[in-house]
Amino acid sequence: SAVISQKPSRDICQRGTSLTIQCQVDSQVTMMFWYRQQPGQSLTLIATANQGSEATYESGFVIDKFPISRPNLTFSTLTVSNMSPEDSSIYLCSVYSGQGYYEQYFGPGTRLTVT
């Protein structure tokens, strides 16, 4: 199994500012992902955080808005840039263990409110 922690757990930010969310895993994992859950909506994949290369973004998400770092196999950051109220969401980090039996784990989430 993998235990994931995220910082901060929640934040209230002003429009136009940026917030960096950290994701720490207690074991080395190959694949890390960032998801977003907007109010009343389902989870949507933002990007795959690749170690040693640029993140791979899903349709509708761009690097300038959501820059991602993955400096090693246990850590990643997601930055939400130039925030607007529409960015108010829960942001979740997820890892896939890839160790034979499929197991995907999710972090506790970061609740972001943009005013």
Place this chain on the structure above:
Amino acid sequence: AQRVTQPEKLLSVFKGAPVELKCNYSYSGSPELFWYVQYSRQRLQLLLRHISRESIKGFTADLNKGETSFHLKKPFAQEEDSAMYYCALSAGGTSYGKLTFGQGTILTVHP
């Protein structure tokens, strides 16, 4: 493009009653289907994976490719089953970890 539909946003049953949470999907290939559950104030966790064909906490789910469905069932609901349930799809292969989620169903089991 893949899509997952959970038609019921809310589902209420009484303890001991059978429960079925519906999930339909749209995908041209051979998907992998999952059920995830989120209990109150807990993180999202995997409940079932269709390939495993197992029963977890009394829940089962069968993949019906003809009807493109993956409904979650339990014959006798318990109060501790109250939670948010998400059906999710993966294209598999190199897409492991990339999940498409349904809208979720809030299950409430009354005493």
